[in-house]
Amino acid sequence: MKEQDKFQEKIEQDEKIEPKDWMPDRYRNQLIRMMSQHAHSEIVGMLPEGNWITRAPSLRRKMGLLAKVQDEAGHGMYIYSNTETLGISRQEMIDQLLKGEAKYSNIFNYPTLSWADIGMIGWLVDGAAMVNQTMLVKTSYGPYSRAMIRICKEENFHRKQGHEIVATLANGIPEQQEMVQDALNRWWWPTLMMFGPPDSNSPHTNELMQWKVKRKSNDELRQDFIDRVIPEAHQMGLKIPDPDLIFNEETGHWEIGEIDWDEFWQVIKGNGPMNHERLETRRKAHESGRWVREAAEAYAHKQKLQQQKAS
Amino acid sequence: MKTKDALFEFLLRLADDRLVLGHRTSEWCGHGPILEEDIALANLALDHIGQANNLLEYAAEVENEGRDADDLAYFRNTREFRNIKMVELPIGDFGFTIVRELLFSAFNLHYLDRLKQTSDKQLAGLASKAYSETQYHLRHSKQWTLRLGDGTDESHRRIQSSLNELWPYTGELFDEDEIEEHLVFELNIPNKEPVRSGWNQTINEVLEEAGLERPADDQYMQSGGRTGFHTEHLGSMLAEMQQLPRAYPDAEW
Amino acid sequence: MSEEEHSTNDQWPLWEVFTQKKRGAPHQHAGSVHAPDPEMALQNARDVYARRSEAVNIWVVPSSEITASNPSDKESFFDPADDKIYRHPQFYEVPRAAKKRTSSGS
Numbered sequence: 109m110k111e112q113d114k115f116q117e118k119i120e121q122d123e124k125i126e127p128k129d130w131m132p133d134r135y136r137n138q139l140i141r142m143m144s145q146h147a148h149s150e151i152v153g154m155l156p157e158g159n160w161i162t163r164a165p166s167l168r169r170k171m172g173l174l175a176k177v178q179d180e181a182g183h184g185m186y187i188y189s190n191t192e193t194l195g196i197s198r199q200e201m202i203d204q205l206l207k208g209e210a211k212y213s214n215i216f217n218y219p220t221l222s223w224a225d226i227g228m229i230g231w232l233v234d235g236a237a238m239v240n241q242t243m244l245v246k247t248s249y250g251p252y253s254r255a256m257i258r259i260c261k262e263e264n265f266h267r268k269q270g271h272e273i274v275a276t277l278a279n280g281i282p283e284q285q286e287m288v289q290d291a292l293n294r295w296w297w298p299t300l301m302m303f304g305p306p307d308s309n310s311p312h313t314n315e316l317m318q319w320k321v322k323r324k325s326n327d328e329l330r331q332d333f334i335d336r337v338i339p340e341a342h343q344m345g346l347k348i349p350d351p352d353l354i355f356n357e358e359t360g361h362w363e364i365g366e367i368d369w370d371e372f373w374q375v376i377k378g379n380g381p382m383n384h385e386r387l388e389t390r391r392k393a394h395e396s397g398r399w400v401r402e403a404a405e406a407y408a409h410k411q412k413l414q415q416q417k418a419s
Numbered sequence: 420m421k422t423k424d425a426l427f428e429f430l431l432r433l434a435d436d437r438l439v440l441g442h443r444t445s446e447w448c449g450h451g452p453i454l455e456e457d458i459a460l461a462n463l464a465l466d467h468i469g470q471a472n473n474l475l476e477y478a479a480e481v482e483n484e485g486r487d488a489d490d491l492a493y494f495r496n497t498r499e500f501r502n503i504k505m506v507e508l509p510i511g512d513f514g515f516t517i518v519r520e521l522l523f524s525a526f527n528l529h530y531l532d533r534l535k536q537t538s539d540k541q542l543a544g545l546a547s548k549a550y551s552e553t554q555y556h557l558r559h560s561k562q563w564t565l566r567l568g569d570g571t572d573e574s575h576r577r578i579q580s581s582l583n584e585l586w587p588y589t590g591e592l593f594d595e596d597e598i599e600e601h602l603v604f605e606l607n608i609p610n611k612e613p614v615r616s617g618w619n620q621t622i623n624e625v626l627e628e629a630g631l632e633r634p635a636d637d638q639y640m641q642s643g644g645r646t647g648f649h650t651e652h653l654g655s656m657l658a659e660m661q662q663l664p665r666a667y668p669d670a671e672w
Numbered sequence: 673m674s675e676e677e678h679s680t681n682d683q684w685p686l687w688e689v690f691t692q693k694k695r696g697a698p699h700q701h702a703g704s705v706h707a708p709d710p711e712m713a714l715q716n717a718r719d720v721y722a723r724r725s726e727a728v729n730i731w732v733v734p735s736s737e738i739t740a741s742n743p744s745d746k747e748s749f750f751d752p753a754d755d756k757i758y759r760h761p762q763f764y765e766v767p768r769a770a771k772k773r774t775s776s777g778s
Contacts, residue, residue, distance in 0.1 A: 126743060128743050154457075161448055162446060166664070167475070178448065181454055185720060186703055189704035197683070199683045280670055281670050397452025401452055403574030404566045404684065407569055453684070455705055455719070458716075462719050566708070
């Protein structure tokens with residue numbers, strides 16, 4: 109049997125593809141693109157929330173938030189190293205990010221303006237990410253799937269933490285209620301855009317679904333999320349900022365108004381409110397840490413030489 | 420002096436050192452030199468803030484005036500904070516953060532080990548838990564001190580200068596006053612003198628292995644933190660940290 | 673060290689991490705970390721893979737030191753074991769265990 113056919117057979121039988129298996133170049137490259145974007149999103153995603161660690165309003169909140177942002181660093185690490193199994197180094201991926209050549213989730217190019225945004229990111233944004241990541245547990249590439257299993261386990265705490273913050277604010281004093289509604293108004297539409305462009309205009313979806321890298325289309329995932337999150341919002345007394353929102357009794361699904369895809373494409377192009385700052389912050393951390401990385405490397409080198417001399 | 424008052428004051432000292440250092444360390448989150456170190460620094464910060472939280476809870480219990488740990492953290496003013504000045508200095512570069520952790524954790528390794536013997540059972544329990552965390556903090560900061568001290572010329576120069584900068588703040592680690600003397604007598608908390616010789620030994624070993632020069636001990640040593648006479652840095656740090664609860668004092672978070 | 677040497681591996685080498693969940697259990701692959709040397713690899717592994725008390729012991733191995741079998745060798749490597757059923761306990765029959773006598777003899 110030809111390699112291509114064997115590969116296709118594995119995909120059809122829902123067998124995982126492992127690093128040393130033969131795979132079409134295009135499959136490899138699409139995975140590298142998708143996984144590195146995912147890893148970059150975790151790393152850049154640390155920044156909007158990290159912005160509030162020093163201002164968290166109680167010790168419990170401070171520790172919860174710090175642990176959550178730390179998890180994101182961990183998740184970035186897991187995904188980077190699992191992407192390395194495809195033959196690209198973490199250094200190459202990070203270079204691509206810092207040079208502005210790589211994409212990451214648009215959502216992190218929006219600013220966190222109040223404490224309620226921290227709740228909103230946990231409940232809404234992580235909730236959306238969970239829908240996507242739960243699907244990716246079943247992805248055809250073994251290392252990606254394994255990273256997702258671990259990440260989904262850990263992310264449950266993020267969503268619960270966010271939900272708790274949002275619910276506390278929604279039940280709080282009028283200023284807190286105003287704060288949390290304002291946050292929902294700002295985060296609602298960008299969160300819906302996280303699932304990517306509509307199926308009719310999604311260049312990669314078809315191919316990725318054929319390979320079972322993705323198991324559901326952007327619109328299907330978006331709908332799953334909407335149906336889950338709207339009742340939660342209503343339960344907390346929050347208003348979804350969409351005048352066209354209706355519940356379709358026949359289908360049992362919520363139907364939303366038009367998403368502003370112009371905004372989506374503008375943010376992708378780098379014109380979002382925080383694109384520039386996010387990358388600048390990453391670059392600065394990378395540059396000011398260079399001497400540390402070099403020192404550790406030089407030390408390791410010296411130690412090795414000494415050992416060789418001794419033996 | 421009432422033992423209860425002395426104990427409250429003493430718990431604030433222990434707690435504030437950790438709260439302020441934990442807060443400073445948390446500023447690294449997302450800005451570390453490499454991903455792995457981002458995670459390590461967050462663990463350090465979490466340990467410090469966790470210890471502070473436990474100590475403040477106990478302090479609130481001892482005080483028994485209806486305040487809780489968050490009230491103590493968020494509603495005391497700069498002059499009421501009891502931490503040593505070393506921990507409130509801005510984070511500086513990575514080497515500065517590492518040397519500060521080294522100096523602080525080496526002290527705590529010897530101090531907490533003895534504080535475990537206090538006759539106050541609750542404090543002994545907190546000391547014992549903090550002690551195991553401190554062992555790891557020392558390991559982490561020691562290993563990094565070796566790498567930076569004996570890494571490149573640049574790293575050696577940087578970390579030596581951080582060490583020199585921090586040294587005048589080490590004296591305060593060993594300051595003793597009547598409050599602590601009272602508790603040494605009443606609750607068997609440790610004397611600082613034997614802690615100092617343990618600290619000297621640990622620090623000398625690390626500095627020697629790292630090829631770093633120990634700054635002079637006969638220089639003028641900073642103090643004042645224990646009585647709330649801080650550097651200017653603490654005020655702006657607290658302004659940021661306490662902003663939300665103070666803006667909405669009636670709110671629950 | 674020269675500039676080129678730095679630029680080739682600015683992120684340090686890759687290590688594979690194996691964690692033991694409890695004493696007596698086998699070490700299992702947990703993931704990877706980047707680290708400049710063994711001690712740092714251990715510390716990084718501890719900070720990343722044991723931060724939810726998932727481990728009591730950790731091994732780290734440079735990824736470059738791991739040799740893996742090739743999936744295309746699957747037939748010659750593993751399939752021959754398929755019919756060696758004498759390696760499995762089900763292959764053997766022994767007399768049923770003698771009934772344990774209770775002290776009353778019943």
